[in-house]
Amino acid sequence: MHKKSVKDIEVKGKVVFCRVDFNVPMKDGNVTDDTRIRAALPTIQYLVEQGAKVLLASHLGRPKGQVVEDLRLNAVAERLQELLGKKVVKTDEAYGEAVKAEVKKLGEGDVLLLENVRFYPGEEKNDAELAKNFAELADVYVNDAFGAAHRAHASTAGIAEHLPAVAGFLMEKELEVLGKALSDPDRPFTAIIGGAKVKDKIGVIDNLLDKVDNLIIGGGLAYTFIKAQGHEVGKSLLEEDKIELAKTFIEKAKEKGVNFYMPVDVVVADDFSNDANTQVVSVENIPSDWEGLDTGPKSRETYADVIKKSKLVIWNGPMGVFELESFANGTKAVAEALAEAADTYSVIGGGDSAAAVEKFGLAKKMSHISTGGGASLEFMEGKELPGVTALNDK
Numbered sequence: 431m432h433k434k435s436v437k438d439i440e441v442k443g444k445v446v447f448c449r450v451d452f453n454v455p456m457k458d459g460n461v462t463d464d465t466r467i468r469a470a471l472p473t474i475q476y477l478v479e480q481g482a483k484v485l486l487a488s489h490l491g492r493p494k495g496q497v498v499e500d501l502r503l504n505a506v507a508e509r510l511q512e513l514l515g516k517k518v519v520k521t522d523e524a525y526g527e528a529v530k531a532e533v534k535k536l537g538e539g540d541v542l543l544l545e546n547v548r549f550y551p552g553e554e555k556n557d558a559e560l561a562k563n564f565a566e567l568a569d570v571y572v573n574d575a576f577g578a579a580h581r582a583h584a585s586t587a588g589i590a591e592h593l594p595a596v597a598g599f600l601m602e603k604e605l606e607v608l609g610k611a612l613s614d615p616d617r618p619f620t621a622i623i624g625g626a627k628v629k630d631k632i633g634v635i636d637n638l639l640d641k642v643d644n645l646i647i648g649g650g651l652a653y654t655f656i657k658a659q660g661h662e663v664g665k666s667l668l669e670e671d672k673i674e675l676a677k678t679f680i681e682k683a684k685e686k687g688v689n690f691y692m693p694v695d696v697v698v699a700d701d702f703s704n705d706a707n708t709q710v711v712s713v714e715n716i717p718s719d720w721e722g723l724d725t726g727p728k729s730r731e732t733y734a735d736v737i738k739k740s741k742l743v744i745w746n747g748p749m750g751v752f753e754l755e756s757f758a759n760g761t762k763a764v765a766e767a768l769a770e771a772a773d774t775y776s777v778i779g780g781g782d783s784a785a786a787v788e789k790f791g792l793a794k795k796m797s798h799i800s801t802g803g804g805a806s807l808e809f810m811e812g813k814e815l816p817g818v819t820a821l822n823d824k
Protein backbone atom coordinates (compact mmCIF):
# COMPACT_ATOMS: atom_id res chain seq x y z
CA MET A 431 0.00 0.00 0.00
CA HIS A 432 1.25 3.50 -0.79
CA LYS A 433 -0.08 4.93 2.48
CA LYS A 434 1.78 4.79 5.80
CA SER A 435 0.59 2.22 8.27
CA VAL A 436 0.51 2.19 12.04
CA LYS A 437 3.64 0.03 11.87
CA ASP A 438 5.55 2.85 10.18
CA ILE A 439 5.37 5.18 13.19
CA GLU A 440 6.31 5.23 16.85
CA VAL A 441 3.25 5.26 19.11
CA LYS A 442 4.67 4.45 22.54
CA GLY A 443 3.53 6.99 25.12
CA LYS A 444 1.63 8.94 22.46
CA VAL A 445 -2.05 9.74 22.43
CA VAL A 446 -3.45 8.10 19.31
CA PHE A 447 -6.79 9.26 17.86
CA CYS A 448 -7.98 6.08 16.17
CA ARG A 449 -11.07 6.39 13.96
CA VAL A 450 -12.95 3.11 13.81
CA ASP A 451 -16.28 2.15 12.26
CA PHE A 452 -18.36 0.96 15.21
CA ASN A 453 -21.57 1.69 13.29
CA VAL A 454 -23.08 -1.60 14.40
CA PRO A 455 -26.68 -2.85 14.39
CA MET A 456 -28.41 -2.23 17.72
CA LYS A 457 -31.66 -3.45 19.22
CA ASP A 458 -33.14 -2.37 22.56
CA GLY A 459 -29.86 -0.74 23.53
CA ASN A 460 -27.75 -3.82 22.77
CA VAL A 461 -25.24 -4.52 20.02
CA THR A 462 -26.78 -7.27 17.85
CA ASP A 463 -23.78 -7.85 15.57
CA ASP A 464 -20.28 -7.03 16.80
CA THR A 465 -18.45 -7.95 13.57
CA ARG A 466 -17.19 -4.42 13.04
CA ILE A 467 -15.93 -4.16 16.63
CA ARG A 468 -14.08 -7.45 16.33
CA ALA A 469 -12.63 -6.37 12.98
CA ALA A 470 -10.97 -3.35 14.63
CA LEU A 471 -9.41 -5.36 17.49
CA PRO A 472 -6.04 -6.10 15.82
CA THR A 473 -5.26 -2.39 15.53
CA ILE A 474 -6.54 -1.57 19.01
CA GLN A 475 -4.64 -4.46 20.56
CA TYR A 476 -1.47 -3.48 18.71
CA LEU A 477 -1.74 0.11 19.98
CA VAL A 478 -2.30 -1.17 23.52
CA GLU A 479 0.69 -3.52 23.32
CA GLN A 480 2.89 -0.76 21.96
CA GLY A 481 2.04 1.44 24.95
CA ALA A 482 -0.05 4.05 23.16
CA LYS A 483 -2.84 5.95 24.91
CA VAL A 484 -5.72 4.93 22.68
CA LEU A 485 -8.59 7.29 21.90
CA LEU A 486 -11.24 5.59 19.80
CA ALA A 487 -13.76 7.58 17.77
CA SER A 488 -16.74 6.36 15.76
CA HIS A 489 -20.11 7.34 14.43
CA LEU A 490 -23.26 5.32 15.13
CA GLY A 491 -26.31 5.77 12.93
CA ARG A 492 -27.28 9.11 11.46
CA PRO A 493 -28.11 11.50 14.33
CA LYS A 494 -27.65 14.48 11.98
CA GLY A 495 -25.53 16.68 14.22
CA GLN A 496 -27.66 16.30 17.35
CA VAL A 497 -27.44 14.27 20.52
CA VAL A 498 -29.72 11.24 20.16
CA GLU A 499 -29.76 9.26 23.40
CA ASP A 500 -30.28 5.90 21.65
CA LEU A 501 -27.20 6.51 19.54
CA ARG A 502 -24.73 6.96 22.39
CA LEU A 503 -21.77 4.58 22.25
CA ASN A 504 -22.16 3.22 25.82
CA ALA A 505 -23.24 -0.28 24.77
CA VAL A 506 -20.47 -0.35 22.18
CA ALA A 507 -17.92 0.53 24.88
CA GLU A 508 -19.23 -2.33 27.02
CA ARG A 509 -19.00 -4.81 24.18
CA LEU A 510 -15.50 -3.60 23.31
CA GLN A 511 -14.47 -3.95 26.94
CA GLU A 512 -15.63 -7.60 26.92
CA LEU A 513 -13.84 -8.34 23.67
CA LEU A 514 -10.61 -6.61 24.68
CA GLY A 515 -10.67 -8.02 28.19
CA LYS A 516 -9.64 -4.66 29.59
CA LYS A 517 -11.25 -1.48 30.86
CA VAL A 518 -12.59 0.96 28.29
CA VAL A 519 -13.27 4.48 29.56
CA LYS A 520 -16.23 6.13 27.79
CA THR A 521 -16.74 9.89 27.63
CA ASP A 522 -20.08 11.58 26.97
CA GLU A 523 -18.49 14.01 24.53
CA ALA A 524 -16.01 13.68 21.70
CA TYR A 525 -13.83 16.74 22.40
CA GLY A 526 -13.51 19.66 24.81
CA GLU A 527 -12.14 20.30 28.28
CA ALA A 528 -13.88 17.39 30.04
CA VAL A 529 -12.51 14.99 27.42
CA LYS A 530 -9.02 16.52 27.66
CA ALA A 531 -9.10 15.93 31.41
CA GLU A 532 -9.94 12.24 30.86
CA VAL A 533 -7.19 11.92 28.25
CA LYS A 534 -4.68 13.34 30.74
CA LYS A 535 -5.52 10.54 33.14
CA LEU A 536 -4.69 7.82 30.59
CA GLY A 537 -1.66 5.65 31.11
CA GLU A 538 0.22 3.74 28.41
CA GLY A 539 -1.99 0.99 26.97
CA ASP A 540 -5.22 2.52 28.27
CA VAL A 541 -8.29 2.76 26.01
CA LEU A 542 -10.93 5.48 25.88
CA LEU A 543 -13.96 5.60 23.58
CA LEU A 544 -15.24 9.06 22.66
CA GLU A 545 -18.94 9.80 22.17
CA ASN A 546 -20.60 9.45 18.75
CA VAL A 547 -18.81 11.95 16.49
CA ARG A 548 -22.02 12.55 14.51
CA PHE A 549 -23.59 14.30 17.51
CA TYR A 550 -21.71 17.37 16.21
CA PRO A 551 -22.98 19.18 13.09
CA GLY A 552 -19.38 19.81 12.00
CA GLU A 553 -18.58 16.10 11.59
CA GLU A 554 -20.40 15.44 8.33
CA LYS A 555 -19.54 18.93 7.05
CA ASN A 556 -15.86 18.16 7.54
CA ASP A 557 -15.73 21.37 9.55
CA ALA A 558 -12.15 22.61 10.01
CA GLU A 559 -12.77 23.80 13.57
CA LEU A 560 -14.15 20.43 14.68
CA ALA A 561 -11.27 18.62 12.97
CA LYS A 562 -8.88 20.83 14.95
CA ASN A 563 -10.77 20.12 18.17
CA PHE A 564 -10.36 16.37 17.58
CA ALA A 565 -6.69 16.79 16.64
CA GLU A 566 -5.96 18.77 19.82
CA LEU A 567 -6.68 15.64 21.85
CA ALA A 568 -3.92 13.56 20.29
CA ASP A 569 -0.39 13.27 18.87
CA VAL A 570 -1.13 10.81 16.05
CA TYR A 571 -4.11 9.88 13.87
CA VAL A 572 -4.86 6.31 12.81
CA ASN A 573 -7.74 5.59 10.46
CA ASP A 574 -9.05 2.03 10.71
CA ALA A 575 -12.61 2.91 9.66
CA PHE A 576 -12.72 1.40 6.19
CA GLY A 577 -16.53 1.35 6.38
CA ALA A 578 -16.57 5.15 6.62
CA ALA A 579 -13.63 5.83 4.28
CA HIS A 580 -15.96 7.01 1.51
CA ARG A 581 -17.04 9.89 3.74
CA ALA A 582 -15.04 13.15 3.84
CA HIS A 583 -15.88 14.00 7.44
CA ALA A 584 -14.00 15.78 10.23
CA SER A 585 -12.97 12.53 11.96
CA THR A 586 -12.26 10.61 8.74
CA ALA A 587 -10.52 13.27 6.63
CA GLY A 588 -10.21 16.77 8.17
CA ILE A 589 -8.30 15.66 11.25
CA ALA A 590 -5.54 14.17 9.07
CA GLU A 591 -4.42 17.67 8.11
CA HIS A 592 -3.31 18.35 11.67
CA LEU A 593 -1.57 15.15 12.78
CA PRO A 594 0.70 12.44 11.38
CA ALA A 595 -1.97 10.25 9.71
CA VAL A 596 -1.64 6.53 9.02
CA ALA A 597 -3.81 3.51 8.25
CA GLY A 598 -4.78 0.79 10.73
CA PHE A 599 -4.59 -2.93 9.98
CA LEU A 600 -8.25 -3.36 8.98
CA MET A 601 -8.02 -0.43 6.59
CA GLU A 602 -4.84 -1.92 5.11
CA LYS A 603 -6.36 -5.39 4.72
CA GLU A 604 -9.52 -4.10 3.02
CA LEU A 605 -7.53 -1.93 0.60
CA GLU A 606 -5.14 -4.75 -0.13
CA VAL A 607 -7.82 -7.35 -0.90
CA LEU A 608 -10.13 -5.10 -2.88
CA GLY A 609 -7.20 -3.31 -4.54
CA LYS A 610 -5.62 -6.56 -5.71
CA ALA A 611 -8.96 -7.76 -7.07
CA LEU A 612 -9.34 -4.67 -9.20
CA SER A 613 -5.75 -4.21 -10.33
CA ASP A 614 -4.28 -7.70 -10.58
CA PRO A 615 -7.07 -10.27 -10.33
CA ASP A 616 -6.61 -14.02 -10.49
CA ARG A 617 -8.63 -15.31 -13.44
CA PRO A 618 -11.26 -16.28 -14.31
CA PHE A 619 -12.55 -13.26 -12.39
CA THR A 620 -16.30 -13.10 -11.78
CA ALA A 621 -18.42 -10.31 -10.36
CA ILE A 622 -21.88 -11.02 -9.01
CA ILE A 623 -24.09 -7.98 -8.75
CA GLY A 624 -27.51 -8.11 -7.15
CA GLY A 625 -29.58 -6.01 -4.80
CA ALA A 626 -32.51 -3.82 -5.40
CA LYS A 627 -31.76 -1.07 -7.86
CA VAL A 628 -29.76 -0.56 -11.05
CA LYS A 629 -29.36 3.10 -10.11
CA ASP A 630 -27.23 2.17 -7.06
CA LYS A 631 -24.98 -0.15 -9.05
CA ILE A 632 -24.37 1.77 -12.30
CA GLY A 633 -20.83 2.80 -11.40
CA VAL A 634 -19.82 -0.61 -10.13
CA ILE A 635 -21.21 -2.51 -13.15
CA ASP A 636 -19.57 -0.06 -15.53
CA ASN A 637 -16.17 -0.25 -13.82
CA LEU A 638 -16.23 -4.03 -13.39
CA LEU A 639 -17.08 -4.61 -17.05
CA ASP A 640 -13.56 -3.34 -17.80
CA LYS A 641 -12.02 -5.92 -15.49
CA VAL A 642 -13.98 -9.16 -15.16
CA ASP A 643 -14.29 -12.30 -17.29
CA ASN A 644 -17.82 -13.04 -16.10
CA LEU A 645 -20.57 -10.76 -14.84
CA ILE A 646 -23.55 -12.32 -13.11
CA ILE A 647 -26.67 -10.24 -12.57
CA GLY A 648 -29.39 -11.12 -10.05
CA GLY A 649 -31.75 -9.55 -7.52
CA GLY A 650 -34.28 -6.85 -8.17
CA LEU A 651 -32.05 -5.07 -10.65
CA ALA A 652 -32.16 -8.08 -13.01
CA TYR A 653 -35.68 -7.17 -14.14
CA THR A 654 -34.55 -3.96 -15.79
CA PHE A 655 -32.05 -6.10 -17.77
CA ILE A 656 -34.74 -8.68 -18.55
CA LYS A 657 -36.96 -5.88 -19.86
CA ALA A 658 -33.99 -4.52 -21.85
CA GLN A 659 -33.91 -7.87 -23.61
CA GLY A 660 -37.50 -7.38 -24.68
CA HIS A 661 -39.34 -9.47 -22.07
CA GLU A 662 -42.24 -8.35 -19.91
CA VAL A 663 -41.55 -8.36 -16.16
CA GLY A 664 -45.06 -8.12 -14.70
CA LYS A 665 -45.03 -6.38 -11.33
CA SER A 666 -41.32 -6.96 -10.72
CA LEU A 667 -39.05 -4.12 -9.71
CA LEU A 668 -38.40 -2.10 -12.87
CA GLU A 669 -36.57 1.14 -13.46
CA GLU A 670 -38.02 2.37 -16.74
CA ASP A 671 -35.45 5.12 -17.06
CA LYS A 672 -32.56 2.65 -16.78
CA ILE A 673 -33.64 0.22 -19.52
CA GLU A 674 -31.48 1.95 -22.15
CA LEU A 675 -28.53 1.92 -19.75
CA ALA A 676 -29.04 -1.80 -19.16
CA LYS A 677 -28.87 -2.29 -22.94
CA THR A 678 -25.57 -0.40 -23.10
CA PHE A 679 -24.16 -2.64 -20.36
CA ILE A 680 -25.16 -5.75 -22.31
CA GLU A 681 -23.49 -4.23 -25.41
CA LYS A 682 -20.37 -3.24 -23.47
CA ALA A 683 -20.06 -6.79 -22.15
CA LYS A 684 -20.15 -8.10 -25.73
CA GLU A 685 -17.52 -5.60 -26.88
CA LYS A 686 -15.24 -6.41 -23.97
CA GLY A 687 -15.68 -10.17 -24.33
CA VAL A 688 -17.23 -10.44 -20.86
CA ASN A 689 -19.60 -13.38 -20.36
CA PHE A 690 -22.81 -11.76 -19.20
CA TYR A 691 -25.15 -13.95 -17.15
CA MET A 692 -28.71 -12.94 -16.40
CA PRO A 693 -31.47 -15.07 -14.90
CA VAL A 694 -33.09 -17.45 -17.41
CA ASP A 695 -35.77 -18.39 -14.89
CA VAL A 696 -37.18 -16.66 -11.84
CA VAL A 697 -39.42 -17.33 -8.85
CA VAL A 698 -42.50 -15.17 -9.17
CA ALA A 699 -45.04 -14.45 -6.43
CA ASP A 700 -48.55 -13.01 -6.34
CA ASP A 701 -47.66 -11.03 -3.22
CA PHE A 702 -44.55 -9.63 -1.52
CA SER A 703 -44.76 -12.04 1.42
CA ASN A 704 -43.63 -15.41 2.69
CA ASP A 705 -47.12 -16.91 2.27
CA ALA A 706 -47.57 -15.73 -1.31
CA ASN A 707 -48.37 -18.22 -4.05
CA THR A 708 -45.20 -18.82 -6.05
CA GLN A 709 -44.16 -20.42 -9.31
CA VAL A 710 -40.99 -20.82 -11.29
CA VAL A 711 -41.20 -19.36 -14.78
CA SER A 712 -38.76 -18.67 -17.58
CA VAL A 713 -37.98 -14.98 -18.06
CA GLU A 714 -40.01 -15.01 -21.29
CA ASN A 715 -43.13 -15.96 -19.34
CA ILE A 716 -43.43 -13.69 -16.32
CA PRO A 717 -47.19 -13.30 -15.70
CA SER A 718 -48.40 -9.69 -15.85
CA ASP A 719 -49.76 -9.55 -12.28
CA TRP A 720 -46.91 -11.45 -10.56
CA GLU A 721 -43.53 -10.19 -9.40
CA GLY A 722 -40.11 -11.81 -9.61
CA LEU A 723 -38.54 -12.13 -6.17
CA ASP A 724 -35.75 -14.68 -6.67
CA THR A 725 -33.64 -16.40 -9.31
CA GLY A 726 -34.94 -19.77 -10.50
CA PRO A 727 -33.24 -23.19 -10.21
CA LYS A 728 -31.73 -23.21 -13.73
CA SER A 729 -30.13 -19.82 -13.20
CA ARG A 730 -28.85 -20.90 -9.79
CA GLU A 731 -27.19 -23.92 -11.34
CA THR A 732 -25.49 -21.88 -14.06
CA TYR A 733 -24.32 -19.29 -11.55
CA ALA A 734 -22.93 -21.97 -9.23
CA ASP A 735 -21.09 -23.49 -12.17
CA VAL A 736 -19.49 -20.18 -13.14
CA ILE A 737 -18.54 -19.54 -9.50
CA LYS A 738 -16.86 -22.91 -9.12
CA LYS A 739 -14.77 -22.36 -12.26
CA SER A 740 -13.63 -18.92 -11.09
CA LYS A 741 -10.41 -18.13 -9.25
CA LEU A 742 -11.77 -14.87 -7.87
CA VAL A 743 -15.36 -13.79 -7.19
CA ILE A 744 -16.57 -10.42 -5.94
CA TRP A 745 -20.16 -10.43 -4.73
CA ASN A 746 -22.30 -7.39 -4.00
CA GLY A 747 -26.04 -7.56 -3.46
CA PRO A 748 -28.43 -10.47 -2.83
CA MET A 749 -29.97 -12.52 -5.65
CA GLY A 750 -33.49 -12.20 -4.30
CA VAL A 751 -35.51 -11.07 -1.32
CA PHE A 752 -33.38 -13.26 0.96
CA GLU A 753 -34.97 -11.81 4.10
CA LEU A 754 -38.08 -13.86 3.25
CA GLU A 755 -37.53 -17.61 3.49
CA SER A 756 -39.50 -18.32 0.30
CA PHE A 757 -37.15 -16.15 -1.80
CA ALA A 758 -33.80 -16.88 -0.14
CA ASN A 759 -32.77 -19.83 -2.31
CA GLY A 760 -31.07 -17.84 -5.09
CA THR A 761 -28.91 -15.96 -2.61
CA LYS A 762 -28.27 -19.14 -0.65
CA ALA A 763 -27.18 -20.98 -3.81
CA VAL A 764 -24.54 -18.32 -4.52
CA ALA A 765 -23.33 -18.41 -0.91
CA GLU A 766 -23.15 -22.23 -0.96
CA ALA A 767 -21.32 -22.33 -4.28
CA LEU A 768 -18.76 -19.86 -2.90
CA ALA A 769 -18.43 -21.92 0.28
CA GLU A 770 -17.86 -25.12 -1.70
CA ALA A 771 -15.42 -23.62 -4.21
CA ALA A 772 -12.19 -24.34 -2.38
CA ASP A 773 -9.95 -22.79 -5.06
CA THR A 774 -12.02 -19.65 -5.43
CA TYR A 775 -11.07 -16.52 -3.51
CA SER A 776 -14.39 -14.99 -2.47
CA VAL A 777 -14.80 -11.32 -1.62
CA ILE A 778 -18.12 -10.28 -0.14
CA GLY A 779 -18.75 -6.59 -0.65
CA GLY A 780 -20.37 -5.77 2.66
CA GLY A 781 -23.94 -4.66 3.25
CA ASP A 782 -26.73 -7.13 2.52
CA SER A 783 -24.55 -9.82 0.95
CA ALA A 784 -22.46 -9.94 4.13
CA ALA A 785 -25.67 -10.17 6.19
CA ALA A 786 -26.87 -13.00 3.92
CA VAL A 787 -23.75 -15.20 4.27
CA GLU A 788 -23.90 -14.59 8.01
CA LYS A 789 -27.57 -15.63 8.07
CA PHE A 790 -26.81 -18.86 6.17
CA GLY A 791 -23.97 -19.68 8.61
CA LEU A 792 -21.43 -19.57 5.78
CA ALA A 793 -19.46 -16.47 6.74
CA LYS A 794 -16.43 -18.46 7.91
CA LYS A 795 -16.16 -20.10 4.49
CA MET A 796 -15.69 -16.82 2.66
CA SER A 797 -12.18 -15.56 1.98
CA HIS A 798 -12.88 -11.92 2.78
CA ILE A 799 -16.03 -10.21 3.99
CA SER A 800 -15.67 -6.47 3.72
CA THR A 801 -16.73 -4.38 6.71
CA GLY A 802 -17.70 -1.63 4.29
CA GLY A 803 -21.05 -1.50 2.48
CA GLY A 804 -21.00 1.86 0.75
CA ALA A 805 -17.22 2.11 1.03
CA SER A 806 -16.55 -1.19 -0.75
CA LEU A 807 -19.09 -0.29 -3.43
CA GLU A 808 -17.42 3.07 -4.07
CA PHE A 809 -14.02 1.40 -4.10
CA MET A 810 -15.29 -1.09 -6.71
CA GLU A 811 -16.64 1.80 -8.72
CA GLY A 812 -13.06 3.03 -8.93
CA LYS A 813 -13.79 6.11 -6.85
CA GLU A 814 -11.25 7.70 -4.56
CA LEU A 815 -11.96 7.21 -0.84
CA PRO A 816 -11.41 10.53 1.01
CA GLY A 817 -10.54 8.73 4.26
CA VAL A 818 -7.66 7.02 2.46
CA THR A 819 -6.53 9.98 0.38
CA ALA A 820 -6.14 12.03 3.58
CA LEU A 821 -3.51 9.65 5.01
CA ASN A 822 0.26 10.24 4.68
CA ASP A 823 2.02 8.66 1.72
CA LYS A 824 4.83 6.22 2.34
Ligand SMILES: Nc1ncnc2c1ncn2[C@@H]1O[C@H](COP(=O)(O)OP(=O)(O)OP(=O)(O)O)[C@@H](O)[C@H]1O
Pocket residue numbers: 624625626627630648649650651667722723724746747748749750751752753779780781782783803804
Ligand atom coordinates in the same frame (compact mmCIF):
# COMPACT_ATOMS: atom_id res chain seq x y z
N1 LIG B 1 -36.30 -9.38 -6.91
C1 LIG B 1 -36.28 -8.48 -5.96
N2 LIG B 1 -37.30 -7.62 -5.81
C2 LIG B 1 -37.29 -6.71 -4.83
N3 LIG B 1 -36.29 -6.55 -3.95
C3 LIG B 1 -35.25 -7.37 -4.07
C4 LIG B 1 -35.19 -8.36 -5.07
N4 LIG B 1 -34.02 -9.02 -4.93
C5 LIG B 1 -33.40 -8.47 -3.88
N5 LIG B 1 -34.10 -7.48 -3.35
C6 LIG B 1 -33.81 -6.69 -2.16
O1 LIG B 1 -32.66 -5.90 -2.35
C7 LIG B 1 -32.21 -5.50 -1.08
C8 LIG B 1 -30.72 -5.26 -1.12
O2 LIG B 1 -30.43 -4.31 -2.06
P1 LIG B 1 -29.15 -3.38 -1.97
O3 LIG B 1 -28.98 -2.77 -3.31
O4 LIG B 1 -29.28 -2.48 -0.79
O5 LIG B 1 -28.04 -4.49 -1.70
P2 LIG B 1 -26.57 -4.39 -1.14
O6 LIG B 1 -25.77 -3.57 -2.06
O7 LIG B 1 -26.07 -5.73 -0.81
O8 LIG B 1 -26.72 -3.68 0.25
P3 LIG B 1 -26.00 -2.43 0.89
O9 LIG B 1 -26.55 -1.23 0.17
O10 LIG B 1 -26.46 -2.53 2.31
O11 LIG B 1 -24.53 -2.61 0.70
C9 LIG B 1 -32.59 -6.60 -0.14
O12 LIG B 1 -33.32 -6.05 0.90
C10 LIG B 1 -33.42 -7.54 -0.98
O13 LIG B 1 -34.59 -7.97 -0.33
Ligand SMILES: O=C(O)[C@H](O)COP(=O)(O)O
Pocket residue numbers: 451453491492577578581802803804805
Ligand atom coordinates in the same frame (compact mmCIF):
# COMPACT_ATOMS: atom_id res chain seq x y z
O1 LIG C 1 -22.53 1.51 7.71
C1 LIG C 1 -21.79 2.04 6.87
O2 LIG C 1 -21.80 1.75 5.66
C2 LIG C 1 -20.78 3.05 7.37
O3 LIG C 1 -20.66 3.00 8.76
C3 LIG C 1 -21.10 4.44 6.88
O4 LIG C 1 -22.31 4.86 7.39
P1 LIG C 1 -23.12 6.03 6.66
O5 LIG C 1 -23.67 5.45 5.39
O6 LIG C 1 -24.17 6.48 7.62
O7 LIG C 1 -22.14 7.14 6.35
